[in-house]
Amino acid sequence: MSKSTVERRSKIRRRIRGKLSGTAAMPRLSVYRSNKDIYAQIIDDSKGITLCSASSREDQIKDVKDNKVSKAGLVGKSLAEKAVAAGIKSVVFDRGGYLYHGRVKSLADAAREGGLEF
Secondary structure, X not given: OOOXXXXXXXXXXXXXXXXXXXXXXXXXXXXXXOOOOEEEEEEEOOOOEEEEEEEOOOHHHHOOOOOHHHHHHHHHHHHHHHHHHOOOOEOEEEOOOOOOOOHHHHHHHHHHHOOOEO
């Protein structure tokens, strides 16, 4: 009997979240990927607050006519700009149970180019 994709991702996600946590000094960059859009946020788990966020549904990214991988890169760049403006330089990357390729990798690479370290 095979597990569904959602169950498999949920198991991987729990394993990842058990090992890493965001602090005030080094918050967590969390990624959520839907079929159409991608969302990323920087979270301080010790206080339970979101410090900044970006998604492909923002006006300047939504209007771009391009594929999902390049839009994910724009989300990473936008998030990095917001984080640097908020004084965040280094983060812990939480891929959320998704494989590190395609849109997730594009977002991470763009965030690194934008000035975030992880």
